[in-house]
Amino acid sequence: MSGFGNLYLDSMRAYVRRPCESTLRPAYELGRDAVQRELSVLDLAIAHHDGLARALSDEPAAPEEQERLVRAAGDFFLEALSAFDMVQRGFREARDSALVERRHSAQLRQLSDFLADVSLAAGVSGSLDEMLRLVAEQARELIPAVCCIVAIGSEDNARIRVASFPEDSPRWQAFVRWVDLSHVGAMVRSAGRPIRLSAEEIAPYVGVPAGGSTPALVLGGWLAAQLTALDGRPIGSIHMMNRRDGRFSELDQAVLEHLAQLSSAAVERAGHYGSEHSSRPRM
Amino acid sequence: MEDEVRVAVETDDDLVTARAEGRALAQRLGFQRPDPTLIATAISELARNLVMHAGQGEIIMRSLREERRHGLLVIVRDEGPGIRDVDAALRVGHASRGSLGLGLPGARRLMDEFEVDSRLDEGTTITMRKWRVRDELELLRERRERRQAT
DSSP: OHHHHHHHHHHHHHHHHSOSHHHHHHHHHHHHHHHHTTOOHHHHHHHHHHHHHHHHHHSOOOHHHHHHHHHHHHHHHHHHHHHHHHHHHHHHHHHHHHHHHHHHHHHHHHHHHHHHHHHHHHHHTOOHHHHHHHHHHHHHHHSOEEEEEEEESOTTTOEEEEEEOOTTOHHHHHHHHHOOOHHHHHHHHHHTSOEEEEHHHHTTTOOOOOOTTSOOOOOOEEEEEEEEOTTSOEEEEEEEEEETTSOOOHHHHHHHHHHHHHHHHHHHHHHHHHHHHHHSOOO | OOOEEEEEEOSTTHHHHHHHHHHHHHHHTTOOTTHHHHHHHHHHHHHHHIIIIISOEEEEEEEEEOSSEEEEEEEEEEOSSOOSOHHHHTSTTSSTTTTTTOHHHHHHHHSSEEEEEEETTTEEEEEEEEEEEOOHHHHHHHHHHHHHHO
Protein backbone atom coordinates (compact mmCIF):
# COMPACT_ATOMS: atom_id res chain seq x y z
CA MET A 1 0.00 0.00 0.00
CA SER A 2 2.85 2.43 0.81
CA GLY A 3 4.32 1.80 -2.66
CA PHE A 4 0.93 2.55 -4.15
CA GLY A 5 0.54 5.60 -1.88
CA ASN A 6 3.92 7.01 -2.95
CA LEU A 7 3.17 6.43 -6.60
CA TYR A 8 -0.21 8.12 -6.16
CA LEU A 9 1.43 11.11 -4.47
CA ASP A 10 4.07 11.52 -7.18
CA SER A 11 1.52 11.20 -9.98
CA MET A 12 -0.92 13.59 -8.33
CA ARG A 13 1.83 16.15 -7.79
CA ALA A 14 2.81 15.94 -11.44
CA TYR A 15 -0.82 16.53 -12.42
CA VAL A 16 -1.52 19.47 -10.12
CA ARG A 17 1.68 21.16 -11.30
CA ARG A 18 0.81 20.69 -14.95
CA PRO A 19 -2.82 19.61 -15.47
CA CYS A 20 -3.21 17.97 -18.88
CA GLU A 21 -4.37 14.64 -20.29
CA SER A 22 -0.91 13.06 -20.23
CA THR A 23 -0.45 13.81 -16.52
CA LEU A 24 -4.06 12.76 -15.79
CA ARG A 25 -3.75 9.37 -17.45
CA PRO A 26 -1.67 7.90 -14.57
CA ALA A 27 -4.72 8.45 -12.32
CA TYR A 28 -6.75 6.11 -14.55
CA GLU A 29 -3.89 3.58 -14.53
CA LEU A 30 -3.56 3.84 -10.74
CA GLY A 31 -7.31 3.25 -10.37
CA ARG A 32 -7.07 0.12 -12.54
CA ASP A 33 -4.01 -1.00 -10.62
CA ALA A 34 -5.85 -0.53 -7.31
CA VAL A 35 -8.78 -2.63 -8.57
CA GLN A 36 -6.44 -5.38 -9.77
CA ARG A 37 -4.59 -5.36 -6.44
CA GLU A 38 -8.02 -5.60 -4.80
CA LEU A 39 -7.47 -2.45 -2.79
CA SER A 40 -10.68 -0.94 -1.48
CA VAL A 41 -12.05 2.48 -2.32
CA LEU A 42 -11.10 3.46 1.24
CA ASP A 43 -7.44 2.60 0.52
CA LEU A 44 -7.63 4.87 -2.51
CA ALA A 45 -9.25 7.62 -0.42
CA ILE A 46 -6.47 7.34 2.19
CA ALA A 47 -3.80 7.53 -0.52
CA HIS A 48 -5.51 10.58 -1.95
CA HIS A 49 -5.96 12.47 1.31
CA ASP A 50 -2.43 11.68 2.51
CA GLY A 51 -1.10 12.81 -0.85
CA LEU A 52 -3.15 15.99 -0.83
CA ALA A 53 -2.04 16.87 2.71
CA ARG A 54 1.61 16.35 1.73
CA ALA A 55 1.20 18.37 -1.46
CA LEU A 56 -0.37 21.27 0.46
CA SER A 57 2.31 21.28 3.16
CA ASP A 58 5.21 20.83 0.73
CA GLU A 59 4.10 23.59 -1.56
CA PRO A 60 2.77 26.49 0.50
CA ALA A 61 0.84 28.79 -1.79
CA ALA A 62 -1.60 31.69 -1.83
CA PRO A 63 -5.24 30.74 -0.97
CA GLU A 64 -6.38 30.96 -4.62
CA GLU A 65 -3.49 28.72 -5.68
CA GLN A 66 -4.42 26.29 -2.90
CA GLU A 67 -7.97 26.21 -4.19
CA ARG A 68 -6.73 25.43 -7.70
CA LEU A 69 -4.48 22.71 -6.30
CA VAL A 70 -7.34 21.10 -4.34
CA ARG A 71 -9.63 21.21 -7.38
CA ALA A 72 -6.97 19.65 -9.60
CA ALA A 73 -6.35 16.95 -7.00
CA GLY A 74 -10.11 16.30 -6.97
CA ASP A 75 -10.08 15.76 -10.74
CA PHE A 76 -7.19 13.34 -10.31
CA PHE A 77 -9.10 11.44 -7.61
CA LEU A 78 -12.24 11.26 -9.78
CA GLU A 79 -10.20 9.78 -12.60
CA ALA A 80 -8.76 7.10 -10.30
CA LEU A 81 -12.23 6.32 -8.95
CA SER A 82 -13.64 5.68 -12.43
CA ALA A 83 -12.11 2.18 -12.47
CA PHE A 84 -13.87 1.43 -9.16
CA ASP A 85 -17.11 2.73 -10.63
CA MET A 86 -16.72 0.40 -13.58
CA VAL A 87 -16.27 -2.59 -11.27
CA GLN A 88 -19.06 -1.46 -8.94
CA ARG A 89 -21.48 -1.42 -11.88
CA GLY A 90 -20.47 -5.03 -12.58
CA PHE A 91 -21.29 -6.00 -8.99
CA ARG A 92 -24.69 -4.31 -9.24
CA GLU A 93 -25.40 -6.17 -12.48
CA ALA A 94 -24.42 -9.49 -10.86
CA ARG A 95 -26.63 -8.71 -7.85
CA ASP A 96 -29.60 -7.95 -10.11
CA SER A 97 -29.07 -11.22 -12.01
CA ALA A 98 -28.96 -13.10 -8.70
CA LEU A 99 -32.28 -11.49 -7.69
CA VAL A 100 -33.88 -12.58 -10.96
CA GLU A 101 -32.55 -16.10 -10.48
CA ARG A 102 -33.91 -16.19 -6.93
CA ARG A 103 -37.31 -15.08 -8.22
CA HIS A 104 -37.14 -17.77 -10.88
CA SER A 105 -36.39 -20.43 -8.22
CA ALA A 106 -39.32 -19.24 -6.10
CA GLN A 107 -41.56 -19.45 -9.14
CA LEU A 108 -40.39 -22.97 -9.88
CA ARG A 109 -41.13 -24.02 -6.28
CA GLN A 110 -44.58 -22.50 -6.68
CA LEU A 111 -44.98 -24.46 -9.91
CA SER A 112 -44.08 -27.65 -8.14
CA ASP A 113 -46.72 -27.01 -5.43
CA PHE A 114 -49.11 -26.20 -8.20
CA LEU A 115 -48.46 -29.57 -9.85
CA ALA A 116 -49.45 -31.32 -6.63
CA ASP A 117 -52.69 -29.27 -6.55
CA VAL A 118 -53.41 -30.08 -10.16
CA SER A 119 -52.89 -33.81 -9.64
CA LEU A 120 -55.20 -33.64 -6.64
CA ALA A 121 -57.88 -31.82 -8.62
CA ALA A 122 -57.68 -34.30 -11.47
CA GLY A 123 -57.61 -37.32 -9.15
CA VAL A 124 -60.38 -36.32 -6.81
CA SER A 125 -62.94 -34.73 -9.04
CA GLY A 126 -61.86 -35.98 -12.43
CA SER A 127 -62.95 -32.63 -13.79
CA LEU A 128 -60.74 -31.37 -16.57
CA ASP A 129 -62.34 -27.93 -16.49
CA GLU A 130 -61.66 -27.56 -12.80
CA MET A 131 -58.05 -28.51 -13.30
CA LEU A 132 -57.65 -26.14 -16.24
CA ARG A 133 -59.18 -23.33 -14.21
CA LEU A 134 -56.45 -23.95 -11.62
CA VAL A 135 -53.88 -23.83 -14.43
CA ALA A 136 -55.20 -20.51 -15.75
CA GLU A 137 -55.43 -18.90 -12.32
CA GLN A 138 -52.00 -20.14 -11.29
CA ALA A 139 -50.54 -18.93 -14.58
CA ARG A 140 -51.86 -15.42 -13.84
CA GLU A 141 -50.21 -15.62 -10.41
CA LEU A 142 -46.83 -16.66 -11.78
CA ILE A 143 -46.85 -14.41 -14.82
CA PRO A 144 -48.70 -11.23 -13.92
CA ALA A 145 -51.02 -11.17 -16.93
CA VAL A 146 -54.51 -9.71 -17.15
CA CYS A 147 -55.98 -12.70 -18.97
CA CYS A 148 -55.16 -16.37 -19.45
CA ILE A 149 -56.95 -18.70 -21.87
CA VAL A 150 -56.51 -22.46 -22.09
CA ALA A 151 -57.70 -24.19 -25.24
CA ILE A 152 -57.92 -27.97 -25.51
CA GLY A 153 -58.03 -30.12 -28.62
CA SER A 154 -55.84 -30.97 -31.57
CA GLU A 155 -55.01 -28.37 -34.20
CA ASP A 156 -58.30 -28.56 -36.11
CA ASN A 157 -60.74 -28.75 -33.27
CA ALA A 158 -59.07 -26.81 -30.45
CA ARG A 159 -61.58 -24.80 -28.47
CA ILE A 160 -61.38 -22.56 -25.43
CA ARG A 161 -62.09 -24.57 -22.30
CA VAL A 162 -61.38 -22.03 -19.59
CA ALA A 163 -60.32 -18.40 -19.24
CA SER A 164 -59.22 -16.39 -16.26
CA PHE A 165 -59.52 -12.59 -16.24
CA PRO A 166 -60.77 -9.84 -13.92
CA GLU A 167 -64.35 -10.80 -13.09
CA ASP A 168 -65.66 -7.27 -13.39
CA SER A 169 -64.38 -6.74 -16.92
CA PRO A 170 -67.06 -7.03 -19.62
CA ARG A 171 -64.41 -6.19 -22.23
CA TRP A 172 -62.35 -9.30 -21.43
CA GLN A 173 -65.53 -11.34 -21.19
CA ALA A 174 -66.47 -10.22 -24.71
CA PHE A 175 -62.93 -10.78 -25.95
CA VAL A 176 -62.82 -14.38 -24.70
CA ARG A 177 -66.20 -15.14 -26.30
CA TRP A 178 -65.13 -13.58 -29.55
CA VAL A 179 -61.42 -14.36 -29.98
CA ASP A 180 -60.20 -16.73 -32.68
CA LEU A 181 -56.99 -18.48 -31.59
CA SER A 182 -56.38 -20.38 -34.82
CA HIS A 183 -53.64 -18.06 -36.15
CA VAL A 184 -51.70 -17.88 -32.89
CA GLY A 185 -52.16 -21.62 -32.38
CA ALA A 186 -50.61 -22.27 -35.78
CA MET A 187 -47.73 -19.91 -34.97
CA VAL A 188 -46.97 -21.75 -31.70
CA ARG A 189 -47.09 -25.12 -33.46
CA SER A 190 -44.73 -24.01 -36.21
CA ALA A 191 -42.35 -22.32 -33.72
CA GLY A 192 -42.20 -25.52 -31.64
CA ARG A 193 -41.68 -23.47 -28.47
CA PRO A 194 -43.50 -20.70 -26.60
CA ILE A 195 -43.86 -17.45 -28.51
CA ARG A 196 -43.78 -13.90 -27.18
CA LEU A 197 -45.43 -11.19 -29.27
CA SER A 198 -45.60 -7.45 -28.77
CA ALA A 199 -48.80 -5.45 -29.32
CA GLU A 200 -47.68 -4.59 -32.86
CA GLU A 201 -46.78 -8.19 -33.68
CA ILE A 202 -50.06 -9.68 -32.45
CA ALA A 203 -52.33 -7.05 -34.02
CA PRO A 204 -52.49 -8.61 -37.52
CA TYR A 205 -53.45 -12.02 -36.12
CA VAL A 206 -55.97 -11.27 -33.39
CA GLY A 207 -58.61 -8.59 -33.59
CA VAL A 208 -60.53 -7.21 -30.64
CA PRO A 209 -64.30 -6.67 -30.55
CA ALA A 210 -65.56 -3.11 -30.82
CA GLY A 211 -66.09 -1.59 -27.39
CA GLY A 212 -69.63 -0.31 -27.92
CA SER A 213 -70.32 2.21 -25.19
CA THR A 214 -67.11 1.28 -23.33
CA PRO A 215 -63.60 1.88 -24.73
CA ALA A 216 -62.32 -1.04 -26.83
CA LEU A 217 -59.87 -3.44 -25.26
CA VAL A 218 -56.23 -2.85 -26.16
CA LEU A 219 -53.98 -5.87 -26.56
CA GLY A 220 -50.61 -5.03 -25.05
CA GLY A 221 -48.75 -8.28 -25.66
CA TRP A 222 -49.24 -12.03 -26.00
CA LEU A 223 -47.46 -15.09 -24.70
CA ALA A 224 -48.47 -18.54 -25.87
CA ALA A 225 -47.30 -22.13 -25.47
CA GLN A 226 -48.49 -25.42 -26.86
CA LEU A 227 -49.73 -28.30 -24.71
CA THR A 228 -48.21 -31.50 -26.04
CA ALA A 229 -48.87 -35.16 -25.27
CA LEU A 230 -45.98 -37.47 -24.46
CA ASP A 231 -46.05 -38.80 -28.03
CA GLY A 232 -45.68 -35.24 -29.36
CA ARG A 233 -49.31 -34.75 -30.39
CA PRO A 234 -50.62 -31.21 -29.83
CA ILE A 235 -53.42 -31.39 -27.26
CA GLY A 236 -54.07 -27.70 -26.73
CA SER A 237 -52.50 -24.37 -25.97
CA ILE A 238 -52.19 -21.81 -23.21
CA HIS A 239 -52.28 -18.06 -23.88
CA MET A 240 -51.44 -15.09 -21.66
CA MET A 241 -52.47 -11.57 -22.58
CA ASN A 242 -51.39 -8.10 -21.39
CA ARG A 243 -48.70 -8.31 -18.73
CA ARG A 244 -49.80 -6.13 -15.82
CA ASP A 245 -46.54 -4.16 -15.53
CA GLY A 246 -45.07 -3.91 -19.00
CA ARG A 247 -43.93 -6.42 -21.58
CA PHE A 248 -43.64 -10.17 -21.24
CA SER A 249 -40.04 -11.15 -20.60
CA GLU A 250 -37.81 -14.09 -21.45
CA LEU A 251 -38.31 -15.29 -17.89
CA ASP A 252 -42.11 -15.23 -18.39
CA GLN A 253 -41.60 -17.26 -21.54
CA ALA A 254 -39.51 -19.83 -19.63
CA VAL A 255 -42.08 -20.02 -16.82
CA LEU A 256 -44.92 -20.55 -19.31
CA GLU A 257 -42.92 -23.32 -20.96
CA HIS A 258 -42.62 -25.13 -17.59
CA LEU A 259 -46.28 -24.51 -16.90
CA ALA A 260 -47.27 -25.88 -20.30
CA GLN A 261 -45.18 -29.03 -19.73
CA LEU A 262 -46.75 -29.62 -16.32
CA SER A 263 -50.23 -28.89 -17.65
CA SER A 264 -49.74 -31.17 -20.65
CA ALA A 265 -48.87 -34.07 -18.33
CA ALA A 266 -51.83 -33.26 -16.08
CA VAL A 267 -54.25 -32.97 -19.03
CA GLU A 268 -53.06 -36.29 -20.41
CA ARG A 269 -53.29 -37.93 -16.98
CA ALA A 270 -56.78 -36.53 -16.50
CA GLY A 271 -57.73 -37.94 -19.92
CA HIS A 272 -56.42 -41.40 -18.97
CA TYR A 273 -58.08 -41.22 -15.56
CA GLY A 274 -61.34 -40.13 -17.18
CA SER A 275 -61.30 -42.95 -19.74
CA GLU A 276 -60.36 -45.58 -17.08
CA HIS A 277 -63.06 -44.23 -14.78
CA SER A 278 -65.74 -44.30 -17.47
CA SER A 279 -64.75 -47.79 -18.71
CA ARG A 280 -65.09 -49.29 -15.23
CA PRO A 281 -68.32 -51.22 -14.73
CA ARG A 282 -70.66 -49.25 -12.51
CA MET A 283 -71.45 -51.05 -9.28
CA MET B 1 -23.00 21.37 -37.40
CA GLU B 2 -21.89 17.86 -36.53
CA ASP B 3 -18.89 17.57 -34.28
CA GLU B 4 -16.60 14.70 -35.31
CA VAL B 5 -13.11 13.73 -34.21
CA ARG B 6 -10.95 10.89 -35.52
CA VAL B 7 -7.92 9.52 -33.71
CA ALA B 8 -5.60 6.93 -35.21
CA VAL B 9 -4.48 4.55 -32.47
CA GLU B 10 -1.26 2.65 -32.83
CA THR B 11 0.75 3.14 -29.69
CA ASP B 12 0.04 3.50 -26.02
CA ASP B 13 0.62 7.25 -26.32
CA ASP B 14 -2.35 7.55 -28.67
CA LEU B 15 -4.57 6.63 -25.74
CA VAL B 16 -3.83 10.02 -24.25
CA THR B 17 -5.00 11.78 -27.43
CA ALA B 18 -8.15 9.63 -27.64
CA ARG B 19 -8.98 10.26 -23.99
CA ALA B 20 -8.40 14.00 -24.33
CA GLU B 21 -10.55 14.26 -27.48
CA GLY B 22 -13.37 12.19 -25.94
CA ARG B 23 -13.35 14.21 -22.74
CA ALA B 24 -13.26 17.53 -24.61
CA LEU B 25 -16.14 16.55 -26.91
CA ALA B 26 -18.22 15.37 -23.93
CA GLN B 27 -17.63 18.71 -22.21
CA ARG B 28 -18.53 20.64 -25.38
CA LEU B 29 -21.77 18.67 -25.57
CA GLY B 30 -22.63 19.70 -22.03
CA PHE B 31 -22.07 16.42 -20.19
CA GLN B 32 -21.69 17.13 -16.48
CA ARG B 33 -19.17 15.57 -14.11
CA PRO B 34 -18.50 12.66 -13.77
CA ASP B 35 -19.70 11.70 -17.28
CA PRO B 36 -16.70 13.10 -19.24
CA THR B 37 -14.43 11.06 -16.94
CA LEU B 38 -16.50 7.91 -17.45
CA ILE B 39 -16.50 8.42 -21.22
CA ALA B 40 -12.70 8.89 -21.19
CA THR B 41 -12.38 5.71 -19.13
CA ALA B 42 -14.55 3.67 -21.53
CA ILE B 43 -12.47 4.97 -24.48
CA SER B 44 -9.28 4.04 -22.61
CA GLU B 45 -10.47 0.49 -21.99
CA LEU B 46 -11.28 -0.07 -25.66
CA ALA B 47 -8.13 1.68 -26.89
CA ARG B 48 -6.01 -0.54 -24.62
CA ASN B 49 -7.69 -3.63 -26.08
CA LEU B 50 -7.16 -2.30 -29.60
CA VAL B 51 -3.41 -1.74 -29.12
CA MET B 52 -3.01 -5.06 -27.33
CA HIS B 53 -4.98 -7.33 -29.70
CA ALA B 54 -5.12 -5.61 -33.09
CA GLY B 55 -2.01 -3.44 -32.99
CA GLN B 56 -3.66 -0.48 -34.63
CA GLY B 57 -7.02 1.00 -35.47
CA GLU B 58 -9.11 4.10 -35.31
CA ILE B 59 -11.44 5.81 -32.87
CA ILE B 60 -14.19 8.05 -34.21
CA MET B 61 -16.12 10.32 -31.88
CA ARG B 62 -19.20 12.19 -32.98
CA SER B 63 -21.99 14.23 -31.46
CA LEU B 64 -25.54 12.87 -31.58
CA ARG B 65 -28.62 15.01 -31.51
CA GLU B 66 -32.25 14.17 -30.90
CA GLU B 67 -35.19 16.30 -29.83
CA ARG B 68 -35.01 15.40 -26.15
CA ARG B 69 -31.40 14.38 -25.75
CA HIS B 70 -27.86 14.97 -26.86
CA GLY B 71 -25.31 12.27 -27.02
CA LEU B 72 -21.86 11.17 -27.90
CA LEU B 73 -21.10 8.33 -30.28
CA VAL B 74 -17.80 6.48 -30.11
CA ILE B 75 -16.77 3.97 -32.78
CA VAL B 76 -13.63 1.93 -32.16
CA ARG B 77 -12.57 -0.15 -35.14
CA ASP B 78 -9.66 -2.29 -36.14
CA GLU B 79 -8.71 -4.88 -38.73
CA GLY B 80 -7.25 -7.28 -36.21
CA PRO B 81 -7.95 -10.96 -35.55
CA GLY B 82 -11.51 -10.38 -34.33
CA ILE B 83 -13.22 -11.76 -31.25
CA ARG B 84 -14.07 -15.46 -31.38
CA ASP B 85 -16.94 -15.33 -28.88
CA VAL B 86 -18.34 -11.83 -28.37
CA ASP B 87 -20.89 -12.88 -25.71
CA ALA B 88 -18.16 -14.52 -23.67
CA ALA B 89 -15.88 -11.50 -24.09
CA LEU B 90 -18.61 -9.28 -22.67
CA ARG B 91 -19.01 -11.46 -19.60
CA VAL B 92 -17.03 -10.71 -16.46
CA GLY B 93 -14.36 -13.34 -15.93
CA HIS B 94 -13.72 -14.11 -19.61
CA ALA B 95 -10.13 -12.88 -19.62
CA SER B 96 -7.74 -11.98 -16.86
CA ARG B 97 -8.09 -8.30 -17.73
CA GLY B 98 -11.86 -8.52 -17.59
CA SER B 99 -12.00 -10.76 -14.57
CA LEU B 100 -12.79 -7.85 -12.28
CA GLY B 101 -15.14 -6.15 -14.68
CA LEU B 102 -12.54 -4.04 -16.50
CA GLY B 103 -11.92 -4.20 -20.27
CA LEU B 104 -14.82 -4.77 -22.65
CA PRO B 105 -17.52 -5.51 -20.03
CA GLY B 106 -16.35 -2.53 -18.00
CA ALA B 107 -16.62 -0.14 -20.94
CA ARG B 108 -20.09 -1.50 -21.76
CA ARG B 109 -21.31 -0.66 -18.27
CA LEU B 110 -20.05 2.90 -18.39
CA MET B 111 -21.98 3.71 -21.56
CA ASP B 112 -25.72 3.66 -22.34
CA GLU B 113 -25.58 1.64 -25.55
CA PHE B 114 -22.93 -0.78 -26.69
CA GLU B 115 -22.70 -2.95 -29.82
CA VAL B 116 -19.91 -5.23 -30.98
CA ASP B 117 -19.56 -6.38 -34.58
CA SER B 118 -16.61 -8.74 -34.90
CA ARG B 119 -15.50 -11.05 -37.70
CA LEU B 120 -12.66 -13.50 -37.33
CA ASP B 121 -9.54 -12.41 -39.25
CA GLU B 122 -11.36 -9.31 -40.49
CA GLY B 123 -11.61 -7.07 -37.48
CA THR B 124 -13.87 -5.59 -34.87
CA THR B 125 -16.07 -2.52 -34.73
CA ILE B 126 -17.43 -1.42 -31.38
CA THR B 127 -20.08 1.27 -31.32
CA MET B 128 -21.03 2.91 -28.05
CA ARG B 129 -23.26 5.83 -27.14
CA LYS B 130 -23.85 7.90 -24.06
CA TRP B 131 -26.85 10.21 -23.77
CA ARG B 132 -27.41 13.42 -21.90
CA VAL B 133 -30.98 14.35 -21.14
CA ARG B 134 -31.67 17.94 -22.09
CA ASP B 135 -33.61 20.12 -19.71
CA GLU B 136 -36.78 21.97 -20.66
CA LEU B 137 -35.11 25.38 -20.56
CA GLU B 138 -32.55 24.29 -23.11
CA LEU B 139 -35.25 22.90 -25.40
CA LEU B 140 -37.29 26.12 -25.12
CA ARG B 141 -34.21 28.21 -25.90
CA GLU B 142 -33.46 26.13 -28.98
CA ARG B 143 -37.04 26.32 -30.23
CA ARG B 144 -37.02 30.10 -29.79
CA GLU B 145 -33.72 30.37 -31.69
CA ARG B 146 -35.13 28.23 -34.49
CA ARG B 147 -38.24 30.40 -34.70
CA GLN B 148 -36.11 33.55 -34.81
CA ALA B 149 -33.93 32.11 -37.54
CA THR B 150 -36.90 31.30 -39.83
